[in-house]
Amino acid sequence: MKASERVLPVILSALLLVGSVAMSVPLAAAAYALLIGHAVPSMAWLYPLTILATGALLTSLLSRMQVPLRLYALAVMLWMVTASCLVIRAL
Numbered sequence: 386m387k388a389s390e391r392v393l394p395v396i397l398s399a400l401l402l403v404g405s406v407a408m409s410v411p412l413a414a415a416a417y418a419l420l421i422g423h424a425v426p427s428m429a430w431l432y433p434l435t436i437l438a439t440g441a442l443l444t445s446l447l448s449r450m451q452v453p454l455r456l457y458a459l460a461v462m463l464w465m466v467t468a469s470c471l472v473i474r475a476l
Contacts, residue, residue: 393454393458394447394450394454397447397457397458397461398444398447400461400465401440401443401444401447401461401464404436404440404464404465404468405436405437405440407468407472408433408436408437408440408468408471408472409433410472411429411432411433411471411472412430412433412434414429415429415430415433432471433471436464436467436468436471439464439467440464440468443457443460443461443464
């Protein structure tokens, strides 16, 4: 097993963790707005939960290694770009 085949899954899983934790920001903002009585649009919940569900799917695929590592790495990078756009849009 090459060193890159051992290190890359660890790096990708760390990226998934960071992205998933970042999704708590828009979810916490929506929950806070709901608690103080403001109207919360459904997209405030839908986008972060979709990103979290996709991250869970990618984590599941990584643990089973069902897809080639390069394809998986590209999927994680696309996931990170989408999550980053959501967080930037929420701020």
